[in-house]
Amino acid sequence: MPLYKNQTIKLYNSLSGEKEVFRPIHEGNVGMYVCGPTVYNLVHLGNCRTFISFDLIFRYLKHLDYKVRYVRNITDVGHIVDDEDEGEDKIGKKARLEQLEPMEVVQRYTVDFHQILELFNNLPPSIEPTATGHIIEQIEIIKKIIDNGLAYVVNGSVYFDVLKYNETHHYGILSGRNIDDMLANTRELAGQSEKKNPQDFALWKKAEPEHIMRWPSPWSDGFPGWHLECTAMSTKYLGNHFDIHGGGMDLKFPHHECEIAQNEACTGHTPVNYWMHANMLTLNGKKMSKSTGNNILPREIFTGNNAALSKAFSPAVARFFMLQAHYRSILDFSNDAILAAEKGFNRLMEALESTAEINPAKTSTLNIETWKQSCYDAMNDDFNSPILIANLFEGVRYINLLKESKETLTAEDLKTIEKTMNAFVFDVLGLADKNISNDQTEKLEGIVNMLITMRNEARANKDFALSDQIRDQLITLGIQLKDGKDGTTFSVN
Incomplete structure (x- = not known):
């Protein structure tokens, strides 16, 4: 019998603002969509x-x-990721700055994204679609929304009619x-003149x-x-009605709000039963920001090549540090933490390794089944x-x-x-350490610093x-x- 038959999960649904019993649409099967990265920089x-x-x-x-x-x-589509549908395409901007094809930018940072998540021991998703691979599906959804009278075309661009949608x-x-309230607090911005109202959002931009990228x-x-891309890809692979949609808290509005509107305008019903949002990570009590320098990249943690930490960490x-906080709570990253x-x-890890030293007894003095269920109860909550x-x-x-x-424990309880x-x-926690140990990391840092001294x-x-030989050979090793x-520093690619 599958384990889910004996366990009841209650999850916090952002849509209702309450914890709800999780009941998948199809028993024994779960469809889950999570918004992935825009690949124009290191994750x-x-x-x-x-x-x-x-x-x-x-x-x-x-x-x-x-x-x-x-x-x-x-x-990887190279669209504008701004609430007002104006601004600069970040992938295109990076391509111009580095004199690359946009898809070179996409490939470079997609590879980095995969490498970092593999180091964190994340399982790969079942399907990882790209926005550029689903342009046809996105166009078809726009056609349906226009046919349903909830979008309009202006000068080659298509906008979602929020006020008309909100009537029903x-x-x-x-x-x-x-x-x-949104309309009352919205200041008319330059570049929005072709929209019927400032809350309308782009489905297609000329x-x-x-x-x-066009x-x-x-x-x-x-x-x-x-x-639009997430609406197209989630429904293509999970159907017009699926179980869980997740992402960062910052995506709740406008991104996920607009997804709901697009789906309902296209199909006539809500797309997702449970909306889930993970909270933000701060650094030393402040919001992470590249512009202020209050920022640290994953590889800088692993190599110790940063100003925020006293050493490298695997x-x-x-x-493990991140999982010590609930996914819906703000977590502050610091050296002490x-x-x-x-x-x-x-x-x-030491305790797990030492279980082999324990000898079973004829009787048990510990209630292991109650403890075991407490572990499930935590995850079920x-x-x-x-x-x-x-x-x-x-x-x-x-x-x-x-x-x-x-x-004492019997052999069965042990x-x-x-x-x-x-x-x-x-x-469940995914803490298998298949990576370079801290000791190995420190040794690598010592060897590289020795070579820097020799150079x-x-x-x-x-x-x-x-x-030049020392520098070039180190480059070949990544x-x-x-x-x-202030001297010579190094980074591991």
Whole structure:
């Protein structure tokens, strides 16, 4: 019998603002869509937290023997990602700056995204569609919305008619916003003159001459609006009505709100039963921002090549740190916090390794079944990973008591505690450390710094051949040196 038959999940539905019992549309099967990255730069640590959160949910559903179709897209279309449908295409901008084809930019940062999530031990999604691979589907959805009288064409662009939609539906149902308040607080902006009202959003934009990425459509050579791609890809692979749609809290409005509107305008009914949103990650109590320098990239954590941390930390420790907070809570990343997480992670791994030292007894003095169910209860309560981790440390306490012969377990109960610990630590939390250990990372850093010293000496002695040889050989190993006014630093690609 599948495990889900004996467990009842209650998850927080952003649509209702309450925890609800999870009942999939088709028993034993779950369809889940999560908004993926726009691939124009190295993946942000805050985005990683979102994907780790939904990896946890994916893993637990699979652990309960659900058959899960997890769809997570790649945004490679080069559209405008701005609430007002104006601004600069970020992929196109990067392509011009680096003198590359847009798809070179997309490929580079898609590869980086996959590598980072693999280091974090995320499972790959069941399907990973790209926005550029679904232009036809997006055009067909626009046609249906126009036919249903909820979109209009102006100068080759197509806009969703929010006010007309709101006559029969509720625009703002997910974010709790009121359309009258939105209109009253909206300042008329330059470039919005072709819209009927400022709240209308683009389904298709006619491409200006400088816009690199463009496709033919019945209305113009142009590109789809930001919100449309997820509507097209989620419904193509999960159907017009599916179980879970997830993403970062910042996507609730306007992105997810617009998705709901597009789906209802196209099909006549709501697309998703449960909307889930992961909260943000801050750094030293402040919002992460490249412009202010309050920012750290995942690889900088793994190599220790950053100003925010005292040492390098493995991806498994960084993942463990993130899972110590509930996915819906704001989490602050700091040196002290990840140092504490590392100590906890090591305690957990040491306990798991030491279970082989425990000898079974004829009787059990610990109630293992109650403890085991407490682990499930934590995850059944809106995937509460911090409570699960607290229960796992109760398991660590049990293991230590058993090692000291202060408590006893039968062979069957001993097998249960080992199986439960392994299932939740490795299968559900995904903490298997298949990466470079901290010790290995520190050794790598020491070796590279030694080579930097040798290179500096060679340069001082005007032995430029040796200096260049050291630099070039490090590059072939994926280690990039950067000379600055404060000395030479390195990064691992």
